[in-house]
Amino acid sequence: MSLYPSFARPNSLAQASELLAGLSGGSVIIAGGQEIMPHINHGAMQPDIYIDIGGLKELRGISEADGVVSIGALTVHRELQGNAIVAEKLPMLADAASRAGGGRQVHNRATLGGNLVAMHPLYDIAPALLALGAEVELVKAGETRRTSLAALMHETSHGLGSEAILVRVLVPAMAAGTGWAYEKLKLSGGAYGSANAAATVQLDAGRITAATLTIGAVADRIIDAAAAVQGLIGQAWTAAAAEQLELRCPALVKQPLSDQQGSGEWRQAMAGVVARRAMAAAVARAGQK
Numbered sequence: 001m002s003l004y005p006s007f008a009r010p011n012s013l014a015q016a017s018e019l020l021a022g023l024s025g026g027s028v029i030i031a032g033g034q035e036i037m038p039h040i041n042h043g044a045m046q047p048d049i050y051i052d053i054g055g056l057k058e059l060r061g062i063s064e065a066d067g068v069v070s071i072g073a074l075t076v077h078r079e080l081q082g083n084a085i086v087a088e089k090l091p092m093l094a095d096a097a098s099r100a101g102g103g104r105q106v107h108n109r110a111t112l113g114g115n116l117v118a119m120h121p122l123y124d125i126a127p128a129l130l131a132l133g134a135e136v137e138l139v140k141a142g143e144t145r146r147t148s149l150a151a152l153m154h155e156t157s158h159g160l161g162s163e164a165i166l167v168r169v170l171v172p173a174m175a176a177g178t179g180w181a182y183e184k185l186k187l188s189g190g191a192y193g194s195a196n197a198a199a200t201v202q203l204d205a206g207r208i209t210a211a212t213l214t215i216g217a218v219a220d221r222i223i224d225a226a227a228a229v230q231g232l233i234g235q236a237w238t239a240a241a242a243e244q245l246e247l248r249c250p251a252l253v254k255q256p257l258s259d260q261q262g263s264g265e266w267r268q269a270m271a272g273v274v275a276r277r278a279m280a281a282a283v284a285r286a287g288q289k
């Protein structure tokens, strides 16, 4: 480890990928720096070389084609909240991004890519993207790979290592009439969630025809609660259905987190509470076929 780390600012994705592949370790990708700078400032991370990816235009931009919204990894939280395509096609993502703490300064710097790669269980954006069936595009040693965000988070809970670059996130546009809600239970304004839930729902003649549900901030990984919503398909959203959902979700939290945001036992119970609230709000928002 050198006393003063080096700094590289590649101009293209190909150059960045080549550079990362050629380094033997000690390098760290930096985007907005909101995640890693505190670790570096406190001496918990001491990289030899920073690879600043801020100059890679391939990682910028938001567009829609064939019903899929492509969002560059360098998109900052503020853009997710203000972009017209995201607002129209992925309103739940815009809402989840707006719930992140840190205020304007953080929202102007913090990137979508950095938020996802950090794979922090308390963060807000991944639960929404998982409920929306997002995929990610990665480049490693010049090779491009596309996979589901769910598979990527299953593969690793410790980020991408120092060689892979997250290029963009690809999200199916929400179908017209889809109800959605992002619920964040937090102890104080601006805090990380103690339990988060993202839900989408489609209704036909008052009955649920499709639903997705993810629960975050209660375990070390975000929970896909598909098993809990499966029982709602074909049913109307009644008080009994809501109670059923609230009772089913805590059992999905096998090893609850226990920290200053709440004890494990309480977190487990809150998984059911946020799930019920999110589903109720999604149903209320859903257009009827």
Ligand SMILES: Cc1cc2nc3c(=O)[nH]c(=O)nc-3n(C[C@H](O)[C@H](O)[C@H](O)COP(=O)(O)OP(=O)(O)OC[C@H]3O[C@@H](n4cnc5c(N)ncnc54)[C@H](O)[C@@H]3O)c2cc1C
Binding pocket: 028, 029, 030, 031, 032, 033, 034, 035, 036, 037, 053, 059, 073, 074, 099, 100, 101, 102, 103, 106, 109, 110, 111, 112, 113, 114, 115, 116, 117, 118, 122, 123, 124, 125, 159, 160, 164, 165, 166, 167, 190, 191, 192, 193
């Ligand atoms: C005060 C504060 C409050 C916050 N509150 C919340 C909150 O309530 N909810 C929430 O969700 N988040 C919250 N955050 C976290 C914030 O959203 C993340 O820190 C931020 O999104 C990380 O993005 P970045 O660009 O700054 O990442 P960086 O710090 O630059 O990088 C983070 C990690 O990702 C890697 N990386 C970054 N981009 C890429 C890429 N494209 N490809 C491969 N690896 C990459 C880096 O090497 C590093 O390991 C908060 C942050 C702060 C500072």
